Amino acid sequence: MKGHDHTKLLYDVNSQMPKDEVLAGLSELFAVFGDSTRIKILWALFESEMCVCAIAELLHMTQSAISHQLKLLKHAKLVGCRREGKTVYYYLADDHVRSIIDQGMEHISE
Amino acid sequence: MKGHDHTKLLYDVNSQMPKDEVLAGLSELFAVFGDSTRIKILWALFESEMCVCAIAELLHMTQSAISHQLKLLKHAKLVGCRREGKTVYYYLADDHVRSIIDQGMEHISE
DNA sequence: ATAACATATGAGCAAATGAACATATGATAA
């Protein structure tokens, strides 16, 4: 046999691991948080719901770029939106967003 | 003026936003969680510290690929390591890893 | 010293990603 033996350990660890699809879903969620533009959008929405063009102005980015990112955030169920005439307001979907970001902040501020 | 006015809102939201470097650091942290290989490695380390070749075997990946990812995880201070002879054991750096992943799990299981 | 094992690292490449641009859709007002 090549290398030393891990059979027992691997068996134990493996039995505790969630299915691949779950772990894939988890990493996809974190990947959404893993971009500074999207983090900024989420942080902005902590304060209040905002329309697309306001976010674009705030971040000094094009309306298109923001719209694309909002689509991702919405797909990840991190934000929701409501239409009011021509304007579409985006808001945080739930409190998980806040608690996930809070945990991240705790880690980096050490 | 082009488009409707957001001056007041933008001022308020902006005053609550952390500095760009902080938000960049935050997104970089989440980006580390945003890959299924790294999530699997972290999850494995929940059970026990493990050497590089054991992780590689567990995930059916090359030693090199795992080593590269461990370097990232270490740089993000999510894991630490200790050497014992030829073998290097990696372990979770602190409890933040667990709580961040827990929060993520809560969000996707709905 | 040399051999064998465990890990780390640099280069190269295919795939994924984020933004810009152009354009399409939706909604309101004239």
Next chain:
DNA sequence: TTATCATATGTTCATTTGCTCATATGTTAT
């Protein structure tokens, strides 16, 4: 209806990312 504003979407392109391969480093035993 047409014009205008707000948003959405498709395409393109440069950058980044994750893996493989080859090779280097580190450690122990002979």
